[in-house]
Amino acid sequence: MRDSLAMKILREHLVSAPDSLRPGREILIRVDHTLTQDATGTMAYLQFEAMGVPRVRTRRSVSYVDHNMLQTGYENMDDHVFLQTFAAKHGVYFSRPGNGICHQVHLERFSEPGLVLLGSDSHTPTCGGAGMLAIGAGGLDVAVAMAGGPFGLPMPKIVGVHLKGRRQPWVAAKDVILEMLRRLTVKGGVGKIFEYYGEGVRDLTVPERATICNMGAELGATTSIFPSDEITRAYFRKQNRETEWRELGPDPDAEYDEHIEIDLSALEPLVAQPHSPDNVVRVRDIEGLPLDQVCIGSCTNSSFHDLAIAAHVLKGRRVASRVSMTLTPGSRQVFATIARNGILADLIAAGARVLEAACGPCIGMGQAPKSGGISLRSFNRNFEGRSGTPDAKVYLCSPETAAVSALRGVLTDPRDYEGAYVTQREPDVYDTNDEGMILPPSDHPEQVEVVRGPNIKPLPTRGPLESVIRGRVLLKVGDNITTDHIMPAGSKILPLRSNIPAISEYVFVRVDPKFPERAKQYGGGIIVAGSNYGQGSSREHAALAPMYLGVKAVIAKSFARIHRANLINFGILPLMFTEEADYNRISQDDELVIEDVPGQLQRGSRIEVSTSSGQRLGTVCEVSPRQRDILLSGGLLNHVKINHGGGKG
Ligand code: F3S
Structure with missing residues (x-):
């Protein structure tokens, strides 16, 4: 065998036929771990309940609140209490609010090399830093996995990324992934797994590898993975979990579908400019940009090292007076560790604002920049409006660049910093005591009552696929529409995640505030879009809320992977133009008709769409036989109920 590491894990977990392991074919894999976070978790657990399975059937399922x-208001706390009681009853571990960001905590406390993790968050690949095959998916896919069902995905191409050389001081792991984004763009990873190998891997700690895997999501990749080696073992030892470590890597001379090489020694500090993570230039090309805000944190860069580097730079000095600086530890473990060894005191003394261990400003939950402000962040996304300030400009960089820039008040190449670089990348010990913060499921589930406050509304349902779809084009949008455009987040909207009727009032609200009203007025309809529709997060609300509003189909030039899967899961037809130029032949408000939808789907992938003026447009609905059955049933939940007698399969 000359298997890559990813191929080894896929083979070990394969449920479908062995010959399905060819790029593009649908594969079904067994799932060992699942994770959810609160914004996607409530819905995933309501879906799990609807399947009628009493306890999860995975090796480990964890519910995070971050x-x-x-x-x-009461909404968020209603969700937290629902999640906690649900977890206790149904066999799920519960990571309490304050314990940290799901990906950081899963890496620290649960990751296991060689296993498959499915998470209802697009940055689930973070655990690839510890040799897991970790994939982001919609909450419904995660619910099915918790019920013991396999996860289906098109077999990705496996790309070998050869890392050679060693980084110069002040060049960070973040710069490695920004370099990947610069080369490949936000579409460059679609349908691919990036597997890192080579001597340069030894230059990276597990949290640094996790940073690279985390932001592989911005490439659109299925996932990214590093081998599990002696560096991984040392990390597990510090986590007091050495027994859960195993060595794992590719075969010598492993075969990859594609190759990329990065010379770490030639890398420079990089920065992604507004409003896309692939709009990458060298820091020194735009040095001197005045800054209003600097934020270090998010699931990409909130490890011990990320905060230690900031403390090192800021020790005995003050953040520039024009800058508001926030720091977010990724986990309670990181928070406790920096509190013990004095780093926290240095950050506070420097005038930084230290926030609780959670997503916070990354998802627009507080710390919105000033209007028109420039914010420099160590995060992973800088889509327009995501910060909570519609006209803010967000730049993405390493914690090294962020810290030195916060000191100067302008974007600065960290190599210009006058002091020495810190060489210690990890603490000697981590605070690994989870007691009372990660709650195991109850041994007496029959005694646990799942608490449902008024923010927990029943799951919306829909019937089987209609035989004829007739509807207006409710909205026509361009390229690279993100899930933030479709279903925005932020402090007003996010708390409504468990209440679909209420949250659906915000669908496309930042693109066209009249969209929800129009959708209701016309009894639903169709969306027309350019390429890469639905890029960004895994949020299934970007499919579920449109489904609630009656959206029956999206016709686009192309789709982002997770969103396309979510559309199928909620019974919305994802149609691609056969001729991209046909996009120009449809206008908003046109009436479209798709005749005999089930028949067309059963005959093949071609679906004919007619306009009210009698024009015929060719589209394709490229789905596997399983996905076609899901669409015919009106979504995954209906499909599971029909085919597995209440989801017991
Ligand atoms: Fe990560 Fe949370 Fe932001 S999971 S991408 S820090 S919203």
């Missing part, structure tokens, strides 16, 4: 932390 997104909706502001408690300006």
Whole structure:
């Protein structure tokens, strides 16, 4: 065998036929771990309940609370209590609010090399830093996995990324992934797994590898993975979990579908400019940009090292007076560790604002920049409006660049910093005591009552696929529409995640505030879009809320992977133009008709769409036989109920 590491894990977990392991074919894999966060978790667990399975059937399922932390009303706390009681009853571990961001905590406390993790968050690949095959998916896919069902995906191409050389001081792991984004763009990873190998891997700690895997999501990749080696073992030892470590890597001379090479020694500090993570230039090309805000944190860069580097730079000095600086530890473990060894005191003394261990400003939950402000962040996304300030400009960089820039008040190449670089990348010990913060499921589930406050509304349902779809074009949008455009987040909207009727009032609200009203007025309809529709997060609300509003189909030039899967899961037809130029032949408000939808789907992938003026447009609905059955059933939940007698399969 000359298997890559990713191929080894896929083979070990394959449920479908062995010959399905060819790029593009649908594969079904067994799932070992699942994770959810609160913004996607409530819905995933309501879906799990609807399947009628009493306890999860995975090796480990964990429910995290990290997104909706502001408690300006009862909604978020209603969600947290629902999640906690659900977890206790149904066999799920519960990571309490304050324990940290799901990906950081899963890496620290649960990751296991060689296993498959499915998470209802697009940055689930973070655990690839510890040799897991970790994939982001919609909440419904995660619910099915919790019920013991396999996960289906098109077999990705496996790309070998050869890392050679060693980084110069002040060049960070973040610069490695920004370089990948610069070369490949936000579409460059679609349908691919990036597997890192080579001597340069030894230059990276597990949290640094996790940073690279985390932001592979911005490439659109299925996932990214590093081998599990002696560096991984040392990390597990510090986590007091050495027994859960195993060595794992590709075969010598492993075969990859594609190759990329990065010479770490030639890398420079990089920065992604507004409003896309692939709009990458060298820091020194735009040095001197005045800054209003600097934020270090998010699931990309909130490890011990990321905060230690900031403390090192800021020790004995003050953040520039024009800059508001925030720091977010990724986990309670990181928070406790920096509190013990003095780093926290240095950050506070420097005038930084230290926030609780959660997503916070990354998801627009507080710390919105000033209007028109320039914010420099160590995060992973800089889509327009995501910060909570519609006209803010967000730049993405390493914690090294962020810290030195916060000191100067302008974007600065960290190599210009006058002091020495810190060589210690990890603490000697981590605070690994989870007691009372990660709650195991109850041994007496029959005694646990799942608490449902008024923010927990029943799951919306729909019937089987209609035989004829007739509807107006409710909205026509361009390229690279993100899930933030479709279903925005932020402190007002996010708390409504468990209440679909209420949250659906915000669908496309930042693109066209009249969209929800129009959708209701016309009894639903169709969306027309350019390429890469639905890029960004895994949020299934970007499919579920449109489904609730009656959206029956999206016709686009192309789709982002997770969103396309979410559309199928909620019974919305994802149609691609056969001729991209046909996009120009449809206008908003046109009436479209798709005749005999089930028949067309069963005959093949071609679906004919007619306009009210009698024009015929060719589209394709490229789905596997399983996905076609899901669409015919009106979504995954209906499909599971029909085919597995209440989801017991
Ligand atoms: Fe949270 Fe932002 Fe990551 S919302 S999970 S910190 S991308």
